[in-house]
Amino acid sequence: MHTTALATDIADLMDKPKKKRAAAQLKDEITAYKRRRILEEASHFFFANGYEATTLDSVAEQLNVTKPFIYSYYKNKGELLYEICQTGIQLSLNALEEALSVEGTASEQLKIVVERVARIIIENQRYVTVYLREEKCLQPEDARRIRDLRHTFDTKLAALLERGKRSGEFDVQHPSRTAIWVSGLLSWIALWYHEGGRWSATEVVMDAITMVQKMVQPVGGSKHG
Amino acid sequence: MHTTALATDIADLMDKPKKKRAAAQLKDEITAYKRRRILEEASHFFFANGYEATTLDSVAEQLNVTKPFIYSYYKNKGELLYEICQTGIQLSLNALEEALSVEGTASEQLKIVVERVARIIIENQRYVTVYLREEKCLQPEDARRIRDLRHTFDTKLAALLERGKRSGEFDVQHPSRTAIWVSGLLSWIALWYHEGGRWSATEVVMDAITMVQKMVQPVGGSKHG
DNA sequence: CACAAATGCTACCAGAGAGTATAAACATAG
DNA sequence: CTATGTTTATACTCTCTGGTAGCATTTGTG
Numbered sequence: 001m002h003t004t005a006l007a008t009d010i011a012d013l014m015d016k017p018k019k020k021r022a023a024a025q026l027k028d029e030i031t032a033y034k035r036r037r038i039l040e041e042a043s044h045f046f047f048a049n050g051y052e053a054t055t056l057d058s059v060a061e062q063l064n065v066t067k068p069f070i071y072s073y074y075k076n077k078g079e080l081l082y083e084i085c086q087t088g089i090q091l092s093l094n095a096l097e098e099a100l101s102v103e104g105t106a107s108e109q110l111k112i113v114v115e116r117v118a119r120i121i122i123e124n125q126r127y128v129t130v131y132l133r134e135e136k137c138l139q140p141e142d143a144r145r146i147r148d149l150r151h152t153f154d155t156k157l158a159a160l161l162e163r164g165k166r167s168g169e170f171d172v173q174h175p176s177r178t179a180i181w182v183s184g185l186l187s188w189i190a191l192w193y194h195e196g197g198r199w200s201a202t203e204v205v206m207d208a209i210t211m212v213q214k215m216v217q218p219v220g221g222s223k224h225g
Numbered sequence: 226m227h228t229t230a231l232a233t234d235i236a237d238l239m240d241k242p243k244k245k246r247a248a249a250q251l252k253d254e255i256t257a258y259k260r261r262r263i264l265e266e267a268s269h270f271f272f273a274n275g276y277e278a279t280t281l282d283s284v285a286e287q288l289n290v291t292k293p294f295i296y297s298y299y300k301n302k303g304e305l306l307y308e309i310c311q312t313g314i315q316l317s318l319n320a321l322e323e324a325l326s327v328e329g330t331a332s333e334q335l336k337i338v339v340e341r342v343a344r345i346i347i348e349n350q351r352y353v354t355v356y357l358r359e360e361k362c363l364q365p366e367d368a369r370r371i372r373d374l375r376h377t378f379d380t381k382l383a384a385l386l387e388r389g390k391r392s393g394e395f396d397v398q399h400p401s402r403t404a405i406w407v408s409g410l411l412s413w414i415a416l417w418y419h420e421g422g423r424w425s426a427t428e429v430v431m432d433a434i435t436m437v438q439k440m441v442q443p444v445g446g447s448k449h450g
Numbered sequence: 451c452a453c454a455a456a457t458g459c460t461a462c463c464a465g466a467g468a469g470t471a472t473a474a475a476c477a478t479a480g
Numbered sequence: 481c482t483a484t485g486t487t488t489a490t491a492c493t494c495t496c497t498g499g500t501a502g503c504a505t506t507t508g509t510g
Contacts, residue, residue: 027456048361049361050277050359050361050362051277052275052276052277052278053277053361053362055496055497055498056497056498056499057497057498065458065459066458066459066460067459067497067498067499068458068459068460068499068500069457069458069459071498071499071500072457072458076498076499077498077499132416133358134275136273136274136275136278137275137278174432177424177428177432178432178436180417181410181413181432181436184409184410184413184416184417185406185409185410185413187413187416188406188409188410188412188413191357191409191412192405192409199402203402207399207402207403207406211403211406211440214439214440214441214442215436215439215440216439217439217442217444219442280466280467280468281467281468281469282466282467282468290488290489291488291489291490292467292468292469292489293469293470293488293489293490294487294488294489296468296469296470297487297488301468301469302468302469
């Protein structure tokens with residue numbers, strides 16, 4: 001079956017008329033869209049009720065489909081959880097890497113990092129919160145992949161702190177441990193922020209920037225953009 | 226450790242039956258002890274596997290008793306969760322209040338607060354983590370009580386920051402919001418610390434103190450101690 | 451329109467686990 | 481030793497839900 005399918009794919013690329021390929025492409029997009037919708041709705045339930053307490057029947061009902069529909073797009077409930085967790089940490093990591101690609105001093109980069117990651121975390125609170133809360137429910141193999149992503153995040157952040165330390169911009173006695181405090185502060189946003197609550201997203205982001213800047217600031221004090 | 230039934234362990238404690246009075250008093254203590262042991266074991270499972278994924282049968286097995294035994298000491302599974310969450314936040318609150326009762330400047334008090342609360346959180350990581358992670362699983366009424374305790378904690382911490390702000394020791398533009406960052410930093414310890422891991426409890430506590438001091442430190446700089 | 455392929459649904463199962471009725475075991479009193 | 485109340489275990493029930501087999505329906509094609 002697999003070799004047949006593969007042969008068909010190759011045939012598509014080489015022989016079949018453009019029309020068919022376009023149709024096939026559209027189909028893929030639709031499939032991807034359905035998967036996204038399922039994931040989005042599932043993340044709402046996992047966020048609100050927890051992973052174990054959420055039934056796939058309720059997710060299906062919310063989407064006006066049935067449980068077997070979900071099972072035709074995801075292997076099982078655990079795969080849904082994995083994709084949600086993966087989204088949560090991957091988005092944060094992407095934001096970090098983008099911010100790091102902006103040229104600037106360590107201080108300038110750190111400010112951009114905190115700003116962008118904090119924003120991403122607020123915008124994708126559901127995914128990040130589920131990732132932080134339901135890690136224990138992941139299959140061991142999935143858990144390892146997620147931990148690797150997290151480790152990459154912390155390592156890149158630590159490298160930035162290290163750079164700032166060497167340039168004298170930051171006063172951190174132990175960059176990799178400080179990185180964990182900083183990423184913890186960012187994670188905390190997801191667990192605590194409440195949309196429409198006492199404080200706006202912008203206030204929270206600006207506060208986060210201030211807190212992180214103070215955490216790495218030399219005792220002599222210094223002001224940076 | 227648990228090779229004998231819990232009931233037998235208790236019998237050992239009663240080896241020399243005294244007068245009725247003493248026996249009656251002992252009974253209460255024994256009941257309290259049994260409840261504590263059940264709670265302790267349950268917290269291990271909730272911490273390791275999550276609340277929903279933990280079966281009371283497995284908790285009973287660990288204690289060498291049976292499920293109905295647990296049900297004769299707790300109304301239901303939710304009551305166990307509530308007591309664990311309650312323990313987690315109440316211990317932190319107690320530590321905060323004790324620290325606040327020590328005379329001293331705002332800076333001195335803050336240092337003691339962070340030190341003691343951080344220690345308590347590390348020592349009672351299971352309870353604190355379950356509280357932070359499984360809040361959503363609580364009955365609405367229980368959840369409200371827990372939130373009230375948390376609110377008390379944040380409020381008292383905010384009052385200390387406010388005091389330090391007025392005395393000029395701290396540079397915080399918004400005490401109650403800063404309090405949330407500080408309590409978040411403390412909570413983060415429970416979610417991240419791993420006994421026997423890369424860093425010792427003492428290192429983590431000292432790091433926490435440093436981080437919090439920097440977070441509230443006036444830009445002009447000041448030396449801690 | 452006919453036929454094929456994909457897509458989705460109805461109806462079910464198996465297992466698990468929260469919670470309980472009831473009986474046994476045990477302690478205590480007299 | 482017997483009567484009585486308490487403590488704990490045996491042996492269930494009943495519901496809930498992840499997962500599936502197989503049928504129905506829609507869609508695209510010639």
